[in-house]
Amino acid sequence: MNPQVTRLNLVPGGVLPVVNVNQYDKAENALVFEIYDGSVPYEVSDEIGILLMGTKPDKNGFSYNAMKSGPNEVIANLEQQMTVVAGETMCELRFQTDGATFIHGTLNFVLKVEPAALTEDTPISETEIPLIEQAIEISNNIAQFISEAANNAQKAQSSAANAQTAANAAEIANQNVQAKAAQIDGAITNANTAASNAQGIATTVQGMLERGELKGDKGDKGDPGESGVYTPLDGFFTMAVDGNGDLWVYSNTDLSGSFEYDSATGFLYYLTEEP
Numbered sequence: 001m002n003p004q005v006t007r008l009n010l011v012p013g014g015v016l017p018v019v020n021v022n023q024y025d026k027a028e029n030a031l032v033f034e035i036y037d038g039s040v041p042y043e044v045s046d047e048i049g050i051l052l053m054g055t056k057p058d059k060n061g062f063s064y065n066a067m068k069s070g071p072n073e074v075i076a077n078l079e080q081q082m083t084v085v086a087g088e089t090m091c092e093l094r095f096q097t098d099g100a101t102f103i104h105g106t107l108n109f110v111l112k113v114e115p116a117a118l119t120e121d122t123p124i125s126e127t128e129i130p131l132i133e134q135a136i137e138i139s140n141n142i143a144q145f146i147s148e149a150a151n152n153a154q155k156a157q158s159s160a161a162n163a164q165t166a167a168n169a170a171e172i173a174n175q176n177v178q179a180k181a182a183q184i185d186g187a188i189t190n191a192n193t194a195a196s197n198a199q200g201i202a203t204t205v206q207g208m209l210e211r212g213e214l215k216g217d218k219g220d221k222g223d224p225g226e227s228g229v230y231t232p233l234d235g236f237f238t239m240a241v242d243g244n245g246d247l248w249v250y251s252n253t254d255l256s257g258s259f260e261y262d263s264a265t266g267f268l269y270y271l272t273e274e275p
Helices: 128-211
Strands: 004-009 018-022 027-037 049-055 061-070 073-078 087-096 102-105 109-114 215-221 237-241 246-251 258-262 267-271
Touching: 004 018, 027 061, 049 073
Parallel strands: 004 027, 018 109
Antiparallel strands: 027 073, 049 061, 049 087, 061 073, 087 102, 087 109, 215 246, 237 246, 258 267
């Protein structure tokens, strides 16, 4: 920065000079002071020391050495500790002997520190662009999550409907199985009943044969088949095929007629005698 020349008087009073600087400024030989005693230039001795002293707005002070640069001219560095606190800092130049004996000071002047646009303790924000992109990505992820949740819910509903359909089909099949089982049970019962009836008839016929109540004639031999059902009738006859395929006619009376088999039609005729 260019040196600022400020006129300082050893005689107090009047308007305080102002030196304008920026916060955190630092520069060598930036402050130049012309010293006057009243209206007369003050010749600065080479034998004395010069201090630039001041108190900052935070009530902390500073003191730095200055040096003679001309007959009535003093130059000093602008140190960062002098500008670290924004606001008005009250300053002066003090002259003293080698033994640090105070001689006199100048009229006070104001070091006016303009606040920096960005202070050292202000956090630096990141660019908003990644934040916006992150927000968009989060929004897209949420939208995708909602879409997947909706699809899963739809699949769950479809699975539930399929499960209900399968349950209904299983119920119908169970009902059909139960109906078939009932039919089978009925058929078994009927078969058992028929077998029981057949056994009763066979027992009855066998008893009649043993007692001589039935008489049998062996007819023409045909193809072996299942045994017929005995149906004894008083005054008539019944027929049965044995295990060899022979047809037997049983009667409780003597048969006066004869049997005739028609091989063309498969009919068996019983011919009775005319009375």
